[in-house]
Amino acid sequence: MYLKILSKKYVKEILYSLTKSDIDYSEFKEMFPETSKSALSRLLTELTDYKLIDKIMIPDSKYQIPSKKFKITPLGLEALKIYELNEKLINQLFSEFKNKKNSEVNEKGPKTVNSYDNVNGDNVIVNNSQNSSINVKK
Known part of the structure; x- marks a missing residue:
């Protein structure tokens, strides 16, 4: 009650x-x-x-x-x-x-996604570590 x-x-x-x-x-x-x-x-x-x-x-x-x-x-x-x-x-x-x-x-470890693309003749690598930052390298 x-x-x-x-x-x-x-x-x-x-x-x-x-x-x-x-x-x-x-x-x-x-x-x-x-x-x-x-x-x-x-x-x-x-x-x-x-x-x-x-x-x-x-x-x-x-x-x-x-x-x-x-x-x-x-x-x-x-x-x-x-x-x-x-x-x-x-x-x-x-x-x-x-x-x-x-x-x-922590058990799975950091999640990193890499992709490779050819944009306008430039080779580009996209690195996304734990979905927190995205780095683009030519």
Whole structure:
């Protein structure tokens, strides 16, 4: 169940932003302007229901409606470790893939392509070493 909520759009950004400070609903709306108010409210409510964030009602003397601020919970901080583990696994897989590709190239040795042509009576040799540079000799 938690993986499902953690995989939703903007959850990672919301949780990370709450590690810096408590954030007002309007600030979230500014952070994600392409999201509708109802979708953002639903997401924040879900995160609150899962106890990943807390909603704090702050009475305001100017308005009759109190403002809402959100803060991350200890469970929300623990959930961030899942994102960090995911990033670590992706980096490790990428590194292994890169090393495998490099070892395949090293096992095969440098790839050199030579061609010989007679262009306008001039003998031309084209040397392409590992597809990185092309040398033309007359």
